[in-house]
Amino acid sequence: MTTIDSNSNSNTQLLTGPAAWFDSLIEMSKKELLIMIRYPVEFIASFGQVFIIVTVLTLAGLMFSRGGLESAGDNSQTSGLVIYGFILFMFLSDTLWTIGYNVRREQKQGTLEQLYLSPASKFASLVSRVTVTLIWTGLLSISSAWLMSVMIGRLPFANIPLGAFILIMALCGTFGIGFAFAALTLRIKEAGQTMANMLQFAFMVLCAPFFPFSALPDWIRIISRFIPLSYAVDAFRSTLMGFPSGYPELAPIGVELVIVILFGLLMPLLGYWLYRREENQARATGSLSEY
């Protein structure tokens, strides 16, 4: 029987270390990109979809303004609130949904077990699931921000470096949530999709991406304060809006930054630990290929 020993020869040594990790991440991401471009309708549809969602939300918001459609373009604070929340929502949806969904797809196609027979990094495998999607979402975010600012008001752009830092930290945190969710998918299988939907809708209410936290009833706001992502949403849009009066709403910006940084650093570790734990459990019980 042939065994693979990472110290046995030079070829297998190429499979370890940061260079090998990046190589495998790039190759795996390329594979995801290849799958993505094989479905051009999906590619175009996702773009069109974002524009229509933005338009629907904008028109809905304008129904509450004094001049209706004629007041479009007047209110930059409202546009900042909605657009920056929408951007975070798109990234969260991607990370939450895509990693678990891809693990599930490999399970259904029967290729998940085969992946575990290869010496390639499991972490790179998870990250690659979402890398291409995140680049695509970044482009979509820029386009939707432009469209919405045209429709409902000039977009406030204060403190861009700090805003970008908060976005990166929030993204790292949501990666962690994505890993944890992939772990959950390994355990609860098909019900994972329903759970992902539920989490997305819970996020839409509890983390207030499309409206200020002040719009929430007091008892819901208490729950929001226990979710780090709420602070990420609040800090991100408050920073980019230049801290207008009443913002940030949940805590002083210093406190929110500490929470967001801790979330960004610790959540990926926790999420990955949960994934590995669940994966080992699935391998031990032989349920890795069950679906």
Place this chain on the structure above:
Amino acid sequence: MTTIGKPSLSQTVSAALAETRLRLINISRYPGQMVLEVIIPIVFASMPMLLGRATAGDQAGANFAANTGTANYVAFLLIGSNVFTIVSGAFWHIAYWLRFEQETGTLEAIYLTPTSSVTLLSGVSLYSAIRSGGSAILAYLIGCLVFQVNPFEGNVLLAFAFILVGLVPLYGVAMLFGALVLKVKESNALVGLMQWVVSFLMGIFFPVTVLPPFVRAIALAFPPTWMTNGVRSALLGVGFFFGQWYLDMAVLWAFLFFAPLFGFWVFNRVETGIKRNEGVGQF
């Protein structure tokens, strides 16, 4: 040699109902999904509601009334999101059924039975109407309870009539969409895009009168637009397109006769085309 005759009407109905029953049993195995379908429209409607309340404050109702014709924005938005649930459900269920049969390789097997795919499609449509209609009504009642408005304001029976009459042309349009899925084979992307186009055209959170004339003309050629406005006018008195309920209802009846026949015709044509080109099993 045994020949298989053309199925009788009762056999056709029986096959369609069997398909409906099969789908209903299947979804009953996922209670979490069913609960979610009731929650989604409420959460969805609450987004513009909370944004509007936060930005307009005490003037939210008055501003909304000036722009839409009713100060009851809670019911207006809930009606929009619930009719949207029914409409997007129709698209999802038809597309997902076809795609699922294609992916699992059973669509070709269906063509070997004496039951036509259109019969089964009718069964799926009935299942979809029961599932989405039930969720939408429940979501509307719960939503009104949560946001403390009276769900039985206005002419409830007339609102039901608009929904029931509107369902038939809706599934006719969904069959056109099913034909597109058979042809293009990317159901998720198409449904994802289509449901938002539909939400826009039917005026999910706004009256279609705010749309530019050209877009409004397209919206008015789409049955769910009449369905949504009919329900809103019956319950909230926002105003029928032609001033009287029976005129709007007559338009919906015209759709009722035309859309399903057109849907069947297009679906059959596409189906025959892909059968000739051996594309049924491809996905």
